[in-house]
Amino acid sequence: MALEHAILVSLLEKPGSGYELARRFDRSIGYFWAATHQQIYRVLKRMESDGWIDAREVAQQDRPDKREYSVAGSGRAALSQWLHEPIEPESVRHELAVKIRGAAFDDPAALIREVERHRRAHADRLPHYLAGERRDFVEPEAPGTPDAGRELQHVVLRGGIAYERMTLAWLDDVIATLERLGAPR
Amino acid sequence: MALEHAILVSLLEKPGSGYELARRFDRSIGYFWAATHQQIYRVLKRMESDGWIDAREVAQQDRPDKREYSVAGSGRAALSQWLHEPIEPESVRHELAVKIRGAAFDDPAALIREVERHRRAHADRLPHYLAGERRDFVEPEAPGTPDAGRELQHVVLRGGIAYERMTLAWLDDVIATLERLGAPR
């Protein structure tokens, strides 16, 4: 499992509480690694008892106190070890593709609305990515300071952008195909 | 869960045994829905006891007997109902992206080999897809017989092809970025 490692990366990029991590997993990191707050709290507990992360109670005003986590030495070592292990090719779960093939045994036209809904979700995400890219990665790097973290976050973001564009084009293809089958001749 | 529904679609396309399904899930269908044989056997049991599928003992020579499953009426109804339910946007688990961001806290250059390995896996898959497309979808459809199943399988395959091409281009981008960071100045 790699939720631990996703959390380590996120905490190395910036320490934070379980709640804050859960929100990051709803946004940036969550676009390529989904997790709910229950998963996150449970794993944080285990990571803390394994000595991978340290907790610090932070008193806040205007809101409840929080436990802020940061990565300990052994956590960094665990991440480093994981980075050097090969991983298996991703195991995909593309539910929509199953539905599309299943539509052959039902009414293909009935799927159009569902596919359009997915298309809208992706169409909403793309400008969000592009805005993030403009915000964080447009101005050229200060000379002499190649920031590895910045460069790597950018290349992952470029992957997200390419994925959304590819997906939008494919969903248009799917919709056109379903329409063709719904009204043949 | 949707493994049941993926199995229903696969059995509607062609009846088969648990073992045959497991092999399909290693190939065509498995490219967008992964499953092991243990999962498949367990779910087949449940589907049979729910009356979604019918089993038929098939005696074979030269090899062990098998239980061939086919979709029953209530299975078709269950699939139809599922097709009309909205699904949530896919929850992604892109381990490699986590690693790439994690490389900022380790040696970026050390990841190059791993990314190249993934690139090779995708580069191997693409010609496999293209060969399948040539084999099954090149000759134009016989006029007057728009085969919905064929069209829908083709559009899903086109999605796979687009995904592999996008991924290859992105992995090249990732490798170039890692090389740039590994040898700066």
Added chain:
DNA sequence: CTTGTCTATGCAACGAGTTGCATAGAAGGA
């Protein structure tokens, strides 16, 4: 002053997925 929302953390139960192991017939090669 109650209701709703946001921050913040957590438990319990269940369902899904993974891993390791086991069995067994038939074929082919060492």
Added chain:
DNA sequence: TCCTTCTATGCAACTCGTTGCATAGACAAG
């Protein structure tokens, strides 16, 4: 003959992930 490979099915144990629910402080709106 033994070993391996392929077909074919399955159990048991465990981990992971999801869902529903619960608590609680602080604030804002009605």
